[in-house]
Amino acid sequence: xxxxxxxxTAPSASTSGRSRKDRTLSLVVPMHDEAPAxxxxxxxxxxxxGGLGLRLEIVCVDxxxxxxxxxxxxxxxxxxxxxxxxxxxxxxxxxxALTAGLDAATGDLVVPLDADLxxxxxxxxxxxxxxxxxxxxxYGVRTDRTSDTVAKRTSASLFYRIFNWLSDYPIxxxxxxxxxxxxxxxxxxxxxxxxxxFMKGLFAWVGFRQVGVPYVRPAxxxxxxxxGYRKLFRFALDGLTAFSTLxxxxxxxxxxxxxxxxxxxxxxxxxxxxxxxxxxxxxxxLMVVVLFGxxxxxxxxxxxxxxxxxxxxxxxxxxTYLVRERIGFED
Ligand code: UDP
Ligand code: MG
Numbered sequence: 001x002x003x004x005x006x007x008x009t010a011p012s013a014s015t016s017g018r019s020r021k022d023r024t025l026s027l028v029v030p031m032h033d034e035a036p037a038x039x040x041x042x043x044x045x046x047x048x049x050g051g052l053g054l055r056l057e058i059v060c061v062d063x064x065x066x067x068x069x070x071x072x073x074x075x076x077x078x079x080x081x082x083x084x085x086x087x088x089x090x091x092x093x094x095x096x097a098l099t100a101g102l103d104a105a106t107g108d109l110v111v112p113l114d115a116d117l118x119x120x121x122x123x124x125x126x127x128x129x130x131x132x133x134x135x136x137x138x139y140g141v142r143t144d145r146t147s148d149t150v151a152k153r154t155s156a157s158l159f160y161r162i163f164n165w166l167s168d169y170p171i172x173x174x175x176x177x178x179x180x181x182x183x184x185x186x187x188x189x190x191x192x193x194x195x196x197x198f199m200k201g202l203f204a205w206v207g208f209r210q211v212g213v214p215y216v217r218p219a220x221x222x223x224x225x226x227x228g229y230r231k232l233f234r235f236a237l238d239g240l241t242a243f244s245t246l247x248x249x250x251x252x253x254x255x256x257x258x259x260x261x262x263x264x265x266x267x268x269x270x271x272x273x274x275x276x277x278x279x280x281x282x283x284x285x286l287m288v289v290v291l292f293g294x295x296x297x298x299x300x301x302x303x304x305x306x307x308x309x310x311x312x313x314x315x316x317x318x319x320t321y322l323v324r325e326r327i328g329f330e331d
Pocket of ligand 2: 114118220
């Protein structure tokens with residue numbers, strides 16, 4: 001595997017004219033029941049980011065936690081002026097929480113980060129160096145997923161393969177939300193009005209000068225993942241339907257093919273009757289054709305349903321998230 005995938009020729013440092021001097025870095029951390037991880041998280045952030053030479057803003061989005069994540073955050077914010085808290089009115093899911101955080105972040109550089117320290121903050125220094133060289137998006141590429149189960153790794157790699165085959169905007173394999181984005185990129189993301197926030201896909205869609213940095217993804221430091229297989233499957237479907245209409249359009253081809261086969265079978269059957277006479281038995285072949293055709297129609301209907309359901313969501317125009325409280329913001 002190539003270590004850093006450069007999508008374009010490297011912009012040169014001398015021409016980029018970017019400097020971290022007087023810049024603010026916003027960390028955006030979605031949190032759902034992360035109380036056991038907070039102590040370690042803030043300790044690591046101080047260690048890793050203290051010497052970066054950037055002003056720091058930590059936007060914590062409490063995504064309807066049922067433990068005392070929010071209470072702990074509020075306690076910290078009283079001591080720590082870098083801390084901003086966006087408390088959502090309920091659990092909206094990680095993608096929505098991330099969107100809320102990106103909307104609230106004010107920094108020149110923005111980095112979404114998981115609260116469980118699976119995105120090592122030590123990498124951000126390297127991200128900032130690459131930003132100064134002129135890259136707009138610097139994303140982490142997981143080189144080693146041994147911290148995930150075999151089943152999760154296999155399903156993830158299968159998903160990337162299907163996604164990139166179907167979508168016109170491929171997402172680099174083994175990337176997550178962990179990345180550094182220039183303000184311009186964040187503004188571009190904010191202009192995308194869709195409610196289905198498949199962030200990886202949106203990140204790929206906006207373009208800009210992107211570059212990958214390999215890293216090893218460690219295991220969760222505390223707590224458990226909130227992503228069961230059901231949720232991951234929904235997530236995969238959200239991603240696929242948001243970035244490809246091929247599953248919709250393919251039925252024209254399937255239908256055409258079925259029609260050609262049916263025509264051939266029809267001609268064959270008629271000729272056979274004319275030549276060898278009537279042939280009443282045929283229950284098995286009849287059932288196969290009927291059942292198979294029926295199954296195909298059901299699948300096609302199901303695919304339509306997936307898209308129509310999502311169109312319905314978009315058309316209703318409900319906001320992606322609702323904020324109950326904002327703490328630590330100047331306004
Ligand atoms: N998260 C969230 N809302 C949810 C589920 C998760 O904000 O409904 C946050 C969670 O607190 C963490 C991040 O999203 O900071 C990643 O979640 P997790 O570690 O459970 O996912 P995984 O690393 O297994 O993909
Ligand atoms: Mg995690």
